[in-house]
Amino acid sequence: MEEEEYEPLVIAFCCNWCSYAGADLAGVSRFQYPPNIRVIRTMCSGMVHPNLVMDALTKGADGVIICGCHIGDCHYLEGNVITEKRADAIELMLEDFGLEPERFRLEWISASEGDKFARVMNEMVEAVKALGPSPYKM
Amino acid sequence: MVEKVGAVLVVGGGIAGMQASLDLADSGYKVYLLDKSPNIGGAMAQLDKTFPTNDCAMCIMAPKLVETGRHRNIELLTGASLEAVQGSPGNFLVTIKKTARKVDETRCTGCGMCTHFCPVEVPDEYNMGLVTRKAIYVKYPQAVPAVVSIDLEHCIGCGICEGQCEAEAIVYDQEEQMMDIEVGSIVVAPGFNLFDLARKPQYGYGVYPNVLSSLELERMLSATGPHAGMVLRPSDGELPRNMAFIQCVGSRDKQTGNTYCSSVCCMFSIKEAIIAKEHTPGLEAHIFFMDMRAYGKEFDEYYSRAEEEHGVKFTRGNRISMVEEDPVTHNLFITYVDGAELKVEEFDIVVLSVGTEAPVDTDKLRQVLGIDLNTHSFCETSIFDPLSTTKPGIYVCGAFSSPKDIPDSVAQASGAAALASSHISTERNKLVEIREFPPEKDISGEDSKIGVFICHCGINIGGVVDVPAVVEYAKTLPNVTYAEDNLYTCSQDTQSKIVETIKEHDLNRVIVASCTPRTHAPLFMNTIRDAGLNPYLFEMANIREHCSWVHSKEPEKATQKAKDLVRMAVAKAALLEPIPPIKISIGKSALIIGGGITGMTAALGIADQGFDAYLVEKKDELGGITRRIHFALTGEDVQARMNELIDKVKSNERVHVYTGAKIKDIEGFVGSFITTLEHEGEEKQIRHGVVLVATGGAELKPDEYLYGKDPRVVTQLEYEDMLANGGLKEDTKSVAMIQCVGSRNEERPYCSRICCTETIKNALKTKEMMPDANVYVFHRDMRTYGFREDYYLEAAEKGVVFVRYYPENPPKLTVNDGKLDLIAKDPFLDEEIVVNPDVVMLAVATLPNADNEELSTFLKIPLSKDKFFLEAHVKLRPVDFATEGVFLCGLAHSPKFVEECLAQASAAVSRATTILAQDELELEATKSFVVDEKCDGCAYCVDPCPYDAITLIEYMRDGTVKKTVDVDETACKGCGVCQATCPKDGIFVRGFTLGQINAMIEAALEVA
């Protein structure tokens, strides 16, 4: 086997109004983070169906993170409150699917938190690196 | 009666001129935008970043540039000058001279081939002469129009460019041209001129190679600058180890006659120091200044971050007298005072923070337009008419009326647009072409044919990501018919190329891989509309903010990621479907919240545009906080002007005033809001199309300096009241004024902007009324920016004593034997100063309105952390909210002067008019839709919908009752909570369906 370190792949759902803007700000501020993140823009974090998260994880993503506006800041009033409830459900599902809880994360990142975006992405990549590849990876 | 013309001439194509043009053009007026330069863009085009967000200037400006260049109602007159103006408001005849570009603008494609072959090298003005350009050139890469021109002063007439030009666009015998146009009003926005540094020889500019102007440094910091963003010492090309900034060069300077403050240079230097440190490993930056004038919204926070996080050094109280050079090393020496000590420090580079002056052609403008200039040769205006020149029908905005920053210029530009159109509003839509797109092509049944356009963004992307490799990769992806790379995909010439390419290759979906869709998607969506495609057949891959900029040290991995992002976009794009436009009708009226002078001015402005204005004030009378202002620095009678305004508001039939009214609720959305008021004991409902928030502010009641405990301690407004109403005892011998009470501290980190000047006003008034009284001002920085500086000087000349204090060592006020004892420590003399004032005036903070929080929930509009309202974009959208149809102005935005409030009030009117002028508004089409076959009417989605947009319905199908849900498209905002709740795949948001998102996930997991 090659010695190469395994490079995880993390899907990050970012709501258009805060977290995607936060990711943009990380870029504008040139905060560096590992290139293992694939951002998928959604209008609100509340748009992310739990099935999408589970599908991604069972199709081989090493981690999934949902990012939304801070509670109270959701562009659509309370979409993120619903996201928070769904996140609990997702956590329960992880267990059923034999996945470590660290493979899923929910974070509130505002449009002005470019530094937080970069930090969270660094942490997430570190965490799934430590776990090793997803058991569902072909 | 003069016959009115529904057209406006805008003089100057910088950011202010562009904003005024866009507002007017969007409101139904024909605009002639004149610029003496061959390309528009003005000074902002030269900036690398903008404070206080460090936004890339070109990135935020490019969409406006392109929009201005392609707007059907805007005619660009570049390389042109104003020769004569005749006529009167409503109908001016303007004579314009257009210099010979020697290039046929309609033929030139801006390919730039000619510039490679031209043999003549000329110093490049855009890069402050740090590099050269050719005699045939385009000013900067993203320039609009994207057309070259020949610099006649340097052209040798060799004819090489003519031979090279495949478009046959070079026309050597093109002559200068005179033309006459008719317009109803004129907006002047010629910008500013930089102070000539040769007039301050003591700094060695032009003699010592390592002395730079701040604009030269700005160009060095820019990726499109001479060293691709690196700062290098001109003498030896080495990286500097340290750098000094000398402030106020050509500003606040009696010797040069420029006694005023240039208003922007403090923040400009802080920004440059931060960026230079980011670009240069180990660089030390040291700013020498007199007062740090960080007076704007969130400027003080930026200043603190520069010091605390970025380690920029600041030394206050210094007017550096000269720069000396070691002729061998070309290193530079500066002597300065630090506290009570004199120090000398050696620097690798010295940056002169250059002041601004009136534009070079100010005198010609005066003559041709017949307007008055002030003593500093800037355009004369007054605080109650900040946007009017002395000539009726001619308005002014931007730096021509006083030095100012971008958001103030942009607000003024919108404001001037509103005034310019107010007296020709009957002519709206008479001279314009309604923007028409070609009919939409029906693509149903077609296979996906995707075109991918990948941007280098100069070197922003191309310097990290191997763009050509990504193009080659894109070509191998399923459904991709075409792929290419562009230096700047957003530039105007690329837009026409995209349209051509779509037609040529019969593309039915388009992807741009460049920057963030948040700023650039609208531009490209319009471009594909021009090619007959539905705008939603478009997808972006963000390979700049999310790739090249954040993985700049890993080019290979970044290239791989860029390929992945393109693959994901292609996977989604293949599944995109056209989305039919949704149009809503616009209620032609506005609700204005707040009856202070800002709200009243806005209400009159809306009425002048021919719309109804509902003005709601919670107090029983109009006037707001201005009721407590008696004097103006410039001498106007404030109360008289305010009462005039109140009379106008009350007598205008289109303005409906509700005083003593409380807003109970606001429902609806742009075009049709419904507001419930409690007024005179009854509930009333008002229907309106837009909302203007002008809630004003309040004065802090402090709990320091014995306020409330000793009657001799008063706030600024209370003191003004004493001055006006004889409240000051005749035997007053000594008055102390303390600045920054409750501002610039931990609780309120912001600067309240107005208090320094108000203090000067009160100090001068006190001296006028009681020449023998001593007036002491205890301050941290005197922030009398712009021409207010002249009054600061006057106060000092009249004997007002200014004593600086540091926040860690504020003045102490105690009562001893019934006398007030004020003790302060002068940091420069290092000694204690004791005064026994009869009165102490506290320059207290301006507070946000306490109702802001409630309103922010009614309207879903955000507050800043200081609890003022947060605009859509701090630089370029100062009076807009991200929520459509809602605007802000005045103190609701942040503390500001009367003239600034009034400019913003007009600006909000202008922005609102761009909506009210339309009969129908096309809505964002991202909405939910129901898949009836899948929906079984379980109604799980009904409750979670935050907008109550979903209802359960039943209908007869094939003889049985079918349950399903129905979406109200005007209420739905497309958040997608429903689609994530639905267990049956029965409801989706267009453009974000589960299928589309799944395709992206699968593509992400594929390994290229």
Ligand code: FES
């Ligand atoms: S919009 Fe960001 S979480 Fe709802």
